[in-house]
Amino acid sequence: MGKEFQKKYMHPTRRKLVDMVQTGEYDKNTTIGYTKADENRNVGDVWEDEHHRYEKKDGYTLKTGKNSEALAEIRKYLEEKSKCKNSECKTIKKSDKDIKMIAKNGYCLNCMIDREHVIRTAGFWKEYQDYKVATRMLIYGKQKLEELNHSLGEVKPYYEYINEDGSTERWELPKSVEEVTAEIQELIEIGKKEIEELEKTTITSFEILRENNLEHYL
16 A cells, blocks of 8 residues: 555645545635734734734734744843954954853953953053952852851751652751851851952952053953
């Protein structure tokens, strides 16, 4: 027996003719490509079906995917994230290293090298590095300090966990609540002092760079 004829893959108009040949009947009321409701649409009307979005234009209907606007926003966001901040950037094709450098500092690899060369030549590389490193450590340190402050109010003598199989597991503190709380508080105080020192470093480094008109390279 030959392979079964698959009409579903045919164009609707041709499938309609095949139906006529096979059955001897021709449905004159069947329409292809639009519905009666479409005839009453006005210019500017917007409607949707399960997969698409439609907008009535002057003389035609614009058909797009339902998520086309969201995807366009995502593409725009990704494009901006991979764009070098240097208006005179000459790097035409951005490599993976360029994209990572832009995400981290705002400039592609070549532009970043050129900018840092100016800092080195001016003799303020140490202040520049001190500012960059201290800024990164400040962000990390403040995040950890926030976590410690949060955990301070969560200390309990024991904790219970429910495993995937439904069984309960209990874990008790190796020390008293008071001792653990005191240790966390000590870490918080140490962290505060370290953050104060980092803030002093960033301020001092920034002021030196600003006095020499180099702050815009940060």
